[in-house]
Amino acid sequence: MTETKMPTRIQGEWIWKNSLLNHPDSFLLMRKEFVCSTVNLDTTLWISANCAYQLFINGRFVGFGPRAHQNCGVSYVDMHEVTYYLESGINVIAALVYYNADQGGHNKHSPGLWCQMEAQGKLLLCSDQTWVVREGNCYCAPRARLSKDQGLSQFFNADDSPLNWTTPVFLTDAQWKHPDYSTIVGDDFGSKLEPHPLAPPGIAVENPVPLPFARGRLVLPPNWTQVTFEEADGNGLETYAANTFLFSEVDEELPALIYSDDPMKFFCNNRLVLNAAEAMGTEVKLPLRAGWNRLLLVQNPGRHAMGMVMMIPSDDGREFWFGRAPEQKAAEGWNIVGPLKLSLEEATPSLKFERLVQDNYVPELEYLTDPDAYLSQSRFEEETLPADEEEAKLAWSRPLRTGDYVLYRLDMVRYGFVRVTLEATAGDLVDITIGCRRTGNGFISAGKGVRGTGTIRCRNARNVYLTFIPTDCFYIMISVRHASSSIKVLGISFEELTRNERQETTFRCSDELLNQFWEIGKQTLRRSAAFVPLAESRADNDCYMLDAYIDAVNMSVTFGDYEYASARLRQFLDAQLENGDIPALTFGSRHASQVHQLFFLPVWIYYNYRFTANITRLKETIPNLDLTLEYFEAMIDENTGLLVDTETRFSFDSRISSGEFRAGEIPTYINALFCRFLLSAAEIYRTIEDEGKANHCYELAGKVAEELRNRNFDPACSLFCRWSLESERMPDHNLFANFCAMFGGVLPLSSFEYFFYSFFNYDPPFDRSDESRHPYFHFLFMEMMFALGQKEWPFRYFRDYWSKRMCPEANAWRVDFDHADPAPTKFSEGSCVSPNIFLVREILGIRIAEAGHSVIYFNPAFHQVDWAESVFPMARGRLKVKWAVQEDGSLDVTLDSSFPVKILPEMSHKQLANTVFRLGEKVTLLNPTPDYDIDDDEGDDSRE
Known part of the structure; x- marks a missing residue:
């Protein structure tokens, strides 16, 4: 990806209006005319605003930002390549800037805009008092919040908005003034500038026109x-x-x-x-x-x-x-x-x-201040349209009157902005609702506890409504609250906010269901990579470690975006507290503990190193790892040598397992995950050749595992209890505790059969516990099962789980098995978890043997699919893999690479003898170890 570099010299000021300095929920329209004698190929704009902006150049929508910083004393800078938007002669840069403090006034950012534009190193413009600004009262009215603690729903009074203010064809009036507040860029709150770690910013890309889906009337208002x-x-x-x-x-x-x-x-x-x-x-x-x-x-x-x-x-x-x-x-x-x-x-x-x-x-x-509530309690009656195509077109083009609605649908759930163009009369009221599913009464839902309705008060003739905040969208409903005569929809479009990826993995196989998994996962990752958290204390903006870790490894294998993965990790390391704790990224004044997910920090650090082989970056993480280790060691109870009732003792509320623990109780899952933490940390210390710390981690893991087995392991059923057997409560041998025990290396492999048949069935229905439904569990469970060498059953379980999570028509994952709603784009509760990494590793058969993909294990799943092919971007180049089972049962394999790579087949000698390898010039095929001989029988080990 293009690296974000700050200008050599920071110029310009933070600019705003004095009258709005202490007013939360305020908009400011800002514009500046400038001249380009010639359009240079390398024209860059840096911009930051507190707390959000929409950027326009010559009337064209460029982008939205910046993504919020977890440190309230810093403002992130977005870097836009803007050559494409410029013209020779007079140009206009315009920004709609929104400032909204946290409820209770905890936002430490001061409102303002800073920007600087350069062409081949020469300054074209910067933010200063020569700009002109106008209060955005046309966006302000009593209105409902989008959801708990988030900014207010959109309202736009087009009749009070200056026409064409983002374009060069514009006449100012007396309401436009020069900014009367400015301050230098420094280290004060809200003025210290840093490039955004997830650079570059998302770009708005127009998608295929949303198609008409239904129209009718509101027939029963409440x-x-x-x-x-x-x-x-x-x-x-x-x-x-x-x-x-x-x-x-x-x-x-x-x-x-x-x-x-x-x-x-x-x-x-x-x-x-x-x-x-x-x-x-x-x-x-x-x-x-x-x-x-x-x-x-x-x-x-x-x-x-x-x-x-x-x-x-x-x-x-x-x-x-x-x-x-x-x-x-x-x-x-x-x-x-x-x-x-x-x-x-x-x-x-x-x-x-x-x-x-x-x-x-x-x-x-x-x-009405909450039209979403009014519409959600109304009933909509769908009109039956003519079967004749020409007559149907005429029906769709009919103007809308009071009480009418028209519904559009995208080709899939996308994340971005809706633009609606209407022809109306001054004072007409139109409500525009965006959501991902239709409710029983015909309305559109944006999700539980979320309002998806904005309002435009129209001017005479042409009106343009552009949503300000990016959101998930599948359906768009235009409903007329009041029309003097009629309203005509002139156009509707969706501009997707997307991270501009340089490359992506192609994956196809003979199983169309797995291909669907890949495509849905890819689109989910597109949305998650473009997700913009606002500078507000809202739980849906929170980013938790497991979500970010799973998202990062999937982004690496799906788009080869290793910089994104590294930047995600860096965000958490930069947020580490002085005591070693790393809270969830909340982007506001809230604090969200994630101590139970913090056990996965070394797993993520080592994963990141395995992808890139960047030993320098690995060593940079060691102080953070050391501090985290000290943090957990300080919580060990001196009497038991284990982590004891951490929820009660330390008021942690970020659980990844259900169930409260009483004072003095020893949670199995927490201590088992601590063992996983220690074993992964030891691998990192060994990689950097610090044998002393590595041995310390191994020894401590052994002590924790032994104490946990002595206190919580029940030999009567060869399973762990959720808490110690000495507890006053009845033993509870739940799934998650035992999974964590095996994942952490505490439950002996000899107990695998007891574990498997206690919580799963060999044939459908596979699950005996609702705990297995959570995306966190399924992802980690698949990691463990494939690592243990299980084969046929995990593939069947994998297919069954993700097929139940699919929303094929929306190209998205469902919230869960019981709810058809597409999962929202957010980094909590596993909403963005996808299975793409398993398709590459376990179906295509490509897995890292040595860091940086210099040596790769190859183990194609030819017993599960007939063929698979992929072009896979790696840290140093691209690998092409194609294999197919022939009619005679032999395997034909093509491996080609743009960089030197060694391939180590994980195949039995019998399989290798029945395989034809076609190798590129830079590919070296290694012989498997002499004792490596896998049985060709693909029966699942759990049955033995």
């Missing part, structure tokens, strides 16, 4: 009401309140759904109905009595917050009316008071409004 505190302009610490009155003819408990993003208390009459930090469709029951009922909301709203939306399902057609007083002639809506001296914690239903200054709020569909 009853709803809302209240919004539009005057709230602070950090969510002030208290506001609102009340309304609802009439009921009888005593009843009325079901309702509450949506809110801010801390709140909600009362019905004198009863507390809901006390929550947020509510994403929380089900409540309103205890109504016959007559008038008072509903009271007390809340700490943030800037541009949605307030509260309440949906009342009513399949029987019953309608509800909310009045500002308990009488029939009262005006509709809510009474609002605040800010109050009263804190939210002290709020009770005794709060009276009569002696306070009140404002009125009338909910109108035009100003």
Whole structure:
């Protein structure tokens, strides 16, 4: 990949507007005209913004960034090659910059933009006070958050947005000013610049046009009401309140759904109905009595917050009316008071409004703050389109009116930006929903607890809506909330954010199911490599070690992207704390422990070295490994010599196994993984010829294994208990504890048969435990089974597992066996785990024998597939592999390489005698060791 290098001399300043310095949730439109007398071939732009930007040059969308840094005192820099976007003469660079502090104001980054453009080393422009800027109020309105703790949903008032502001054909007005805030680039928070480790940044690539999928009408909207505190302009610490009155003819408990993003208390009459930090469709029951009922909301709203939306399902057609007083002639809506001296914690239903200054709020569909909630509780009726192709085209091209919707679908789940072009009338409201599946009522879901709906308030004639934040997309729904006459969809496109890979592995075999696994895995990796975490404390942005490790090794074998793999590892090593702990990368103010995944650090370090043979980089990791070893050794209990109830003693909450452990209990899986850590660390120390540390790790691993066997191993069933046998609780010989014991080398191989038949079946259904469904487990389990020399059964199990995870039409993995939703792009919970590395290693038969692929084991799975072929990028070049089983049972193998490589067949002498090798000039075939003689019978060892 192209290495990101900073400019020789940093020029330019951080620029912003003083009026927006202390305003979270603010947008700034920024542009600069510059002249290129000639367009040079090497024109580079460096750019950074806190916290996110969209970049345009001459009206063309260039990219989005930067990806967040786990260190809040540093801003990442993206480097864009922009020659392609420039023209001779006047050019325009434009950026839409968004600043949003963490909830509670913990974001230490100051808002701002910095950029610098050079052509062949000569400065073309930099960020300074000659730019012009305009507050992006057209993007700001009371609106709902995308999900818990993440930025607000997109709203775009096209009628208030300057036309063509990203292009040279533009006339400024009085609202455009020069930036009145600037500061030099230095070491202060938010101004220290570093190149992004996962360089280069993702590029936006336009994909095939999304195809029309369905159209129809919204036929059954829900009853709803809302209240919004539009005057709230602070950090969510002030208290506001609102009340309304609802009439009921009888005593009843009325079901309702509450949506809110801010801390709140909600009362019905004198009863507390809901006390929550947020509510994403929380089900409540309103205890109504016959007559008038008072509903009271007390809340700490943030800037541009949605307030509260309440949906009342009513399949029987019953309608509800909310009045500002308990009488029939009262005006509709809510009474609002605040800010109050009263804190939210002290709020009770005794709060009276009569002696306070009140404002009125009338909910109108035009100003609905959570259209996703409204649409998700509505029902959509699909239109039957004509069978005739020409008539169907005419039906699709019909303009949309109020209540109409049209649905489009991509060819697969992709990660990026949706662009919609509409012809409309000023004031028309269109909701655009992006998601990966259709719900039972015909709506589009973006995932559990995630809102996928944005809104555009149209101007006259042509309107362009471009999503600001990249997201997963399979379906795109355009629904018309209000149209003065009609709205026409002029165009719809999807611009995929993707990492520009120089090369990729080609893989094909005779088994089409395995080919599907490869393609889905490849597309999943494309999305994960382009994933952009924002600078906010949101769990979905977290990056955990197992996810990053599995992603990195798959990226290496699928795209030959060893720099990506190394940079991923470097991110975690750079985040190491002074005590040796390495938390998950949270990109904000949160702290997420991942101590149980930290056991895999040396496994990943050694994997990385085996791929590249870069001994210098390996040695650079040793101080981190030393500190991590000291971290774990300090946690060993002096009495037992083992790690004891670490969750309780150290408040660790990042488990990779279910189950709580009580004080004093010895978890089998943690100590077994510690043994794996020690054995892998010893391999690293041996590689750098530090025999003292290597022997120390081996000795400590032996002691831990012996103590664990003495305390937790149950000889009655030849299995480990989850905790020590002396525990007061009943023995629990669960799968994960015993898997970790075998994975860590603690469970003797003589117990493999007991292990296998205790938790698996030889024939389908293979699994006896739900623990085996998790992607973490399956990946590590396959690693272990293939390493143990198991053959036929692991292949069958592998096929069965991943076929159950497939969403073929979306070209994505399912969340799990029981849910058809495509797994989201994120680095937690195994969402991006893919099996590509096993297809190369175990089907194609290519495995590293010596670091850097200088010597390669070759063991083709000719008993599983009839043929396989691949062009495989390695650290020093490319290897071409092609083999096929002939009609007479012989094997025809072609091996060619662009660099010198030695191939060591892992095949019996009988198999070798029945194989024809066709070798390139740089390929040397080694003879297997004399005692290497594999039985041709492919029966699974676990049956013996």
